[in-house]
Amino acid sequence: MTIGASELSSEDSLRLNVLMMANPVQAVRIDEGAMTLYALTENGEAKIQLHPNCRADQYIVRVKEFLGGHALGSPGGYPVYLQRWTRMGQTSDKNLEALLLLGEPEAVVALAHAPGLTDELARRAWWCQPTMEIARWMLEKEDVIQGQMGKVLADFLIEHLPFEESPDARMHTIRLILYGKLADEATTAKLWRQAKGVPYYFIGFLEFMPESLPSDQPARADFDEAKKLLGPLIEAGNAYAERFLSLLSANGQTWLKTVSEVLTRPSTSLVVYALLDAVSRYFHAMGYPIQTEALEDLFAQAGAMSRGEIEAPPDLQALLAAAPQYRQGIEAMLALSSLTGKTADPWLLRNTAVGALMRRKIEPLASPINMAVQILRAPVNG
Numbered sequence: 397m398t399i400g401a402s403e404l405s406s407e408d409s410l411r412l413n414v415l416m417m418a419n420p421v422q423a424v425r426i427d428e429g430a431m432t433l434y435a436l437t438e439n440g441e442a443k444i445q446l447h448p449n450c451r452a453d454q455y456i457v458r459v460k461e462f463l464g465g466h467a468l469g470s471p472g473g474y475p476v477y478l479q480r481w482t483r484m485g486q487t488s489d490k491n492l493e494a495l496l497l498l499g500e501p502e503a504v505v506a507l508a509h510a511p512g513l514t515d516e517l518a519r520r521a522w523w524c525q526p527t528m529e530i531a532r533w534m535l536e537k538e539d540v541i542q543g544q545m546g547k548v549l550a551d552f553l554i555e556h557l558p559f560e561e562s563p564d565a566r567m568h569t570i571r572l573i574l575y576g577k578l579a580d581e582a583t584t585a586k587l588w589r590q591a592k593g594v595p596y597y598f599i600g601f602l603e604f605m606p607e608s609l610p611s612d613q614p615a616r617a618d619f620d621e622a623k624k625l626l627g628p629l630i631e632a633g634n635a636y637a638e639r640f641l642s643l644l645s646a647n648g649q650t651w652l653k654t655v656s657e658v659l660t661r662p663s664t665s666l667v668v669y670a671l672l673d674a675v676s677r678y679f680h681a682m683g684y685p686i687q688t689e690a691l692e693d694l695f696a697q698a699g700a701m702s703r704g705e706i707e708a709p710p711d712l713q714a715l716l717a718a719a720p721q722y723r724q725g726i727e728a729m730l731a732l733s734s735l736t737g738k739t740a741d742p743w744l745l746r747n748t749a750v751g752a753l754m755r756r757k758i759e760p761l762a763s764p765i766n767m768a769v770q771i772l773r774a775p776v777n778g
Contacts, residue, residue, distance in 0.1 A: 404458055405447045412459075415442060416466050423496040423520040424463060428456050433499065436523050460499055467497035496520050508533035515543025522548070528556055532565070532572060541576035550578035554587075563596055563663040567670065570600035585610055595658045596667045602658070602674040606651060607642075613649040617775040625719055629711075635681045636715045640722065640729055643772050651678070656769045659762050663751060665744040668758060669737040679733035685709050686734040691742075694734035695764055702727035721776050728768035735765065 404412070415421065415435055423436040431446040448455035468491070492510055495503040496517070504525040507517060518540045521530065531549040534540045540549070550573045560566045570587060573579050579587065588610040591597035601609055616622075622644050629637035642648045655675060662668045676684075685708060686697045700706045702716060702723050716726060743758045755762075 403449075404455075404462060405449045407447050408444070408459070409462075411444050412462060415444065421497060422493075423524050424499045425524045426456065426459065426499040428452070431455075433459065436520060463497060463499050467494040492517055493520075496524060501525055504530065505533075511537070513537045514539050515545050518543070518545040518549075526552065528553060528560060528565070528569070532568060535572045535576060535578075541578070546576055546578050550576065554579065554583060564666045566594070567596040567599050567667060570597050571603060571670075572600075574600040574604040592657075595661045596663055598654045598658050599667065599670045599674060602651070602654060602671070603677065606674075606678050607647060609647055609650045609654065611646045611650045613646055613653055615646045616644040616649055616773065619644045622719070622722070626715070629714060629718055634711045634714060635683070636709075636712045636726075636729075637718075639679060639682055640715065640726060643725075643729060649773060652769050652773050656766055659766060659769075662755065662758075665740075665747060665750075665754065668740050668744060668761075672735045672739055673737045675732055676734075676736045679729075682733055683709070684733060685712060686730060688734065689736050689738045691739050691761060691764065694739070695731050695768075698727050698730035698734065701730060725772050725776070728771040731768050732765070732772075 412433070419435070419437040419439065419442065421435050421437055425434050426432070427434070431448065431452060433444045433446060435442040435444070446455065446459065450458075492507055492512055495507045501524075504521050507513060507521050508530050513521075513534060518534045518537070521534065522545065531553050535546065535549050535553075540546055553569050553573065557566060557569060560569065570591075573587075574584070587597060588601065591601070619641075622641055626634075626637045626641050630641065643652065655671065658667065658671050662671065685701065686694050688694050688697060697706065701708045701712070704713075704716070708716070712726075712730075716723060719726070740758070740761055743761050744754075747754065747757055749757055
């Protein structure tokens with residue numbers, strides 16, 4: 397039998413009805429330990445001390461049933477189908493505001509995942525449930541990033557980052573903050589310094605600041621010579637020459653060093669996948685002349701293409717003809733440009749290892765990639 401609001405204590409029934417009818421309530425949360433209901437209204441925060449007339453846990457159910465009936469016309473409380481769909485991001489954008497009137501933490505999670513989340517709804521949800529998970533989920537929405545809540549959530553995540561235990565969650569936090577440009581210059585520099593001890597922090601920089609890293613490396617010793625040699629090709633719009641020269645610059649050398657540092661000490665498989673995808677995006681302007689994602693094949697094709705054994709795009713041919721002394725570096729660039737997350741599948745797809753054990757298992761993957769990176773960091777003699 398459905399338990400109705402009439403089975404609340406008379407005092408609570410009266411006060412809850414007055415609250416819901418007299419004030420534009422924006423959100424509700426319940427402190428079950430203190431048996432207190434809080435409501436966010438246009439006029440501020442309201443509080444109702446609950447007076448159970450039965451066991452406390454049963455009474456909380458009755459209160460939530462009252463709230464569900466008022467907000468959704470659902471006397472059963474929080475709809476079961478929403479509990480199933482919440483974390484799949486399948487919550488309908490219709491009646492999102494009502495989810496915050498249920499006093500139900502899982503309904504707040506549903507809202508945080510909803511594609512239609514707005515900055516205003518994010519503000520209300522944050523009042524209900526200010527946790528790192530909620531902050532990350534809400535920062536995945538462009539409207540929140542661009543709104544007033546973006547900086548609020550980012551500041552909270554940065555402050556609480558040391559208390560996050562999951563490496564993957566910490567990595568994702570940095571990615572969200574850098575993607576949304578939600579950290580000021582000083583905070584960005586601080587995160588970069590911290591990444592030297594926690595390499596997976598670098599992933600966000602590689603993804604969203606690849607052309608403007610906080611440089612800590614000088615340009616390669618032969619950068620000026622290469623710039624003179626490749627200048628005409630770059631002026632003609634040769635994307636291969638432009639990207640190769642950028643790798644020799646201070647920013648490019650920092651980018652290469654950073655890739656190597658992450659690949660040397662990844663903590664989880666997600667870090668490896670994210671790194672390889674970030675490397676792939678860095679070479680997007682070149683158009684990916686090598687299509688295979690298999691490690692051995694892509695290195696073989698990079699070598700064959702650089703030696704003229706298989707046909708290369710015209711601009712790549714022009715680069716190789718103009719700078720034959722850089723052929724080995726160009727080959728390394730081609731190999732790196734072909735990497736994607738799928739390249740790591742043979743080592744990681746069925747691998748649940750983390751830390752040092754995972755690093756030993758992916759050595760056949762990491763070693764040739766690091767070799768290509770080191771080739772691009774070493775000046776050409778003479």
